[in-house]
Amino acid sequence: MITCYLAPMEGITTYIYRNAYHRCFGGINRYFTPFIASKKMNSREINEILPEHNEGMTVVPQILTNRAEEFLQIAEQIAAFGYRTVNLNLGCPSGTVTARKRGAGFLGVPEQLDEFLYTIFEKSPLKISIKTRIGISSEEEWDRLLTIYRKYPIEELIIHPRLQQEQYKGTPHKSAYKKAQDVLRIPLCYNGDIHSPDAFAALVSDFPNVSRIMLGRGILKNPYLVHRLRGDMDTGPDKDTIKAFHDELFARYAEAMSGETPVLYKMKDLWTYLSQSFTNPEKYLKKIRKANTFADYKAAVGSLLREQELLEKQIDAT
Numbered sequence: 001m002i003t004c005y006l007a008p009m010e011g012i013t014t015y016i017y018r019n020a021y022h023r024c025f026g027g028i029n030r031y032f033t034p035f036i037a038s039k040k041m042n043s044r045e046i047n048e049i050l051p052e053h054n055e056g057m058t059v060v061p062q063i064l065t066n067r068a069e070e071f072l073q074i075a076e077q078i079a080a081f082g083y084r085t086v087n088l089n090l091g092c093p094s095g096t097v098t099a100r101k102r103g104a105g106f107l108g109v110p111e112q113l114d115e116f117l118y119t120i121f122e123k124s125p126l127k128i129s130i131k132t133r134i135g136i137s138s139e140e141e142w143d144r145l146l147t148i149y150r151k152y153p154i155e156e157l158i159i160h161p162r163l164q165q166e167q168y169k170g171t172p173h174k175s176a177y178k179k180a181q182d183v184l185r186i187p188l189c190y191n192g193d194i195h196s197p198d199a200f201a202a203l204v205s206d207f208p209n210v211s212r213i214m215l216g217r218g219i220l221k222n223p224y225l226v227h228r229l230r231g232d233m234d235t236g237p238d239k240d241t242i243k244a245f246h247d248e249l250f251a252r253y254a255e256a257m258s259g260e261t262p263v264l265y266k267m268k269d270l271w272t273y274l275s276q277s278f279t280n281p282e283k284y285l286k287k288i289r290k291a292n293t294f295a296d297y298k299a300a301v302g303s304l305l306r307e308q309e310l311l312e313k314q315i316d317a318t
C-alpha cells in the first residue's frame with residue numbers, strides 16, 4: 001500500500017488541523033509540521049511540537065535555516081521532546097525566504113549548502129530528512145544538487161520537482177524525479193500536484209515502484225483523497241464527517257485564539273480549498289469570505305452543507 005504523508009503548509013496544517021484530520025479521516029502515515037525558523041522558538045512553534053499536541057500520530061518537525069549552528073540548536077530542542085527525525089526545508093519558494101538564501105533559495109549556493117549539510121549530518125542528534133525543489137531557475141542545476149545529496153545519509157528525500165522560480169505554477173518536472181531515482185540510493189518521496197486519483201494513476205504509470213507520496217493541497221481540497229487513492233472508501237465520503245471535522249477545527253481555533261477575526265481568517269483560508277469538495281461552491285465561498293462575525297460565518301457554512309453535495313458522492317454514483 002502506498003505510504004502517504006501530509007505536506008507541511010504554513011498557517012494551515014497546524015497541530016489543530018492535524019489532530020482534527022487524524023481523528024476524522026486518518027490514513028496518513030506521517031505528518032510534517034510547518035517550518036520552525038528560529039532557535040528562539042515562539043509559542044506557535046512550540047505548540048506545533050509539544051508531544052501532547054501530537055498524540056497518536058507520527059510527526060516530523062521541519063526546520064528552515066541556512067546556518068548549521070542554528071539548525072543544530074533547534075534540533076537539540078526538538079530532540080528533547082522525544083522526536084527521532086527532523087526535516088530540512090529546501091523548498092520554500094517565497095521571496096522573503098529565498099532572498100536570505102533559505103528554503104529553495106539555499107539551492108542557489110550549492111557550495112554553502114554542501115558545507116552546511118556536512119556539519120549538520122556530522123553533529124545532528126536526530127536523523128535528517130530533506131524536502132527539496134530541483135533548483136532555482138533551470139533543471140540543469142539538479143545534477144549538481146544530486147551530487148551533493150548523494151554524499152549524505154539522508155533519511156529520506158522528499159522531492160517537489162519544481163524550480164523555485166516556478167513557485168506553484170506549471171507542471172512538475174517528472175524527469176528530475178526520474179534522475180533522482182536513477183542516481184540516489186536513499187528512500188525517495190514524490191510531492192507535487194497529486195490532487196486527484198487520475199494524477200496519482202499517472203504518477204504510478206510513470207514510476208511503478210513509487211512507494212511514498214506527500215499530499216498537500218489535494219488533501220485540503222478533498223480530505224478523502226488518501227482513501228480514494230488507495231481504493232479504500234469504507235470511511236466515506238459523507239457530509240457528517242466533513243461537518244465534524246469543520247466543527248472541531250472551528251472550536252479548537254476559537255479556544256486557542258482571541259477574538260473572532262483571527263479565527264475567521266483561519267477558517268476562510270481552509271474554505272478556499274475545502275469548498276472545492278462541494279458542488280456549486282462559488283456563491284457559498286463568497287458568503288463565507290464576507291462573514292465578519294461567527295454568526296454570519298456559521299450561517300454561510302450551514303447553508304453550503306445543507307444545500308450542496310460532496311463531489312465525491314457523484315464520483316461514487318458514476
Ligand SMILES: Cc1cc2nc3c(=O)[nH]c(=O)nc-3n(C[C@H](O)[C@H](O)[C@H](O)COP(=O)(O)O)c2cc1C
Pocket residue numbers: 007008009010011012033034035062089091092131160191192193194214215216217218
Ligand atoms: C499555503 C502553503 C504553505 C506551505 N508551507 C510550507 C512549509 O511550511 N514547508 C514546506 O516545506 N512546504 C510548504 N508548502 C509546500 C507544500 O508542502 C507542498 O510542497 C506543495 O504545496 C506541493 O504539494 P501539493 O501539490 O500536494 O500541494 C506550502 C504550500 C502552501 C500552498
